[in-house]
Amino acid sequence: MLLQLCPVIEASFNDMYADLLQLVKVPIPLSTDHLEFDLLSAAIKDDTIQLYLGAKLLDSQGKVSNWFNNSATSLTVPTMDNTQFSLIVSQDVVKATVAAVLPPEEFMVLLDSVLPELARRLKSSIGLINAKAADALGPTQIVKILTQDTPQFFMDQGHAKVAQLIVLEVFPSNEALRPLFTVGIEASSVAQFYTKDDRLILNLNNISSDRIQLMNSGIGWFQPDVLKNIITDILLSVLVPNQNGKLRSGVPVSMVKSLGFEAAESLLTKDALVLTPGSLWKPSSPVSQ
Numbered sequence: 001m002l003l004q005l006c007p008v009i010e011a012s013f014n015d016m017y018a019d020l021l022q023l024v025k026v027p028i029p030l031s032t033d034h035l036e037f038d039l040l041s042a043a044i045k046d047d048t049i050q051l052y053l054g055a056k057l058l059d060s061q062g063k064v065s066n067w068f069n070n071s072a073t074s075l076t077v078p079t080m081d082n083t084q085f086s087l088i089v090s091q092d093v094v095k096a097t098v099a100a101v102l103p104p105e106e107f108m109v110l111l112d113s114v115l116p117e118l119a120r121r122l123k124s125s126i127g128l129i130n131a132k133a134a135d136a137l138g139p140t141q142i143v144k145i146l147t148q149d150t151p152q153f154f155m156d157q158g159h160a161k162v163a164q165l166i167v168l169e170v171f172p173s174n175e176a177l178r179p180l181f182t183v184g185i186e187a188s189s190v191a192q193f194y195t196k197d198d199r200l201i202l203n204l205n206n207i208s209s210d211r212i213q214l215m216n217s218g219i220g221w222f223q224p225d226v227l228k229n230i231i232t233d234i235l236l237s238v239l240v241p242n243q244n245g246k247l248r249s250g251v252p253v254s255m256v257k258s259l260g261f262e263a264a265e266s267l268l269t270k271d272a273l274v275l276t277p278g279s280l281w282k283p284s285s286p287v288s289q
Helices: 002-024 091-101 116-127 131-136 224-247
Strands: 028-030 033-045 048-058 064-068 087-090 106-110 142-156 159-171 181-196 199-217 264-268 272-277
Touching: 028 091, 033 091, 048 091, 064 091, 087 091, 091 142, 091 272, 106 224, 116 131, 116 224, 142 224, 159 199, 159 224, 181 224, 181 264, 199 224
Parallel strands: none
Antiparallel strands: 028 033, 033 048, 048 064, 087 272, 106 142, 142 159, 159 181, 181 199, 264 272
16 A cells, blocks of 8 residues: 555655745746746755755846855754744845845935925035035025945844945036035945735835045035035935835745745844745635625
């Protein structure tokens, strides 16, 4: 009897293995790019099936822009007791995902129209440097924000942050060809992952201007730290909401619902993002007649 069952069990296992592999290899869309996965190796440890996947990032033309085939043995993986499955994403894949969703951008804001209180504070702060320059700020004053390169993502046990280089320029009016001044900013934000249904979402909490450098000035040399508070508040009001808006669509983790769970939960190690299942999916109760 045992000899007759073994091929059946083997066939059933192979079918389950094939279905599981198909689930984890579903492409993940990222703005105009997407991630695809390939199986590197597989193993069975105790009662757990472990699949080690290589990832590749493809651009909108379908061309591979980055490969990620680091060995999973180098990752710090926490002990997962009583967990039906875990999806462990290496730090380099997370970094590339953030970079794909947040490419370098340029923002131009009519500050007095959109954020009049910040416009008033900016004028007051510039007045401490150059009163004539402050008087030149009109109702069509423009703040221009450029993000340089893609943000850098850093993670450690239980927490993460995003650092980015930003150029900020202030123009007295929408007709001005040259800015009053240009500053370079090294900024950072606390990065927090959370899950909603079967989607993983990253949110930037606050922003700090860690270092500000005067790059160009038409109002004379000044110490840019004088403007640190107002610059930080402008970034918080303009840049952070825009970036969180791009991140809010999240990354689908389709295997969560496919395996019968309502949602996923996430945690960070020093070099990986770990997804584990939330509650089991429960079908809606039939309507009483």
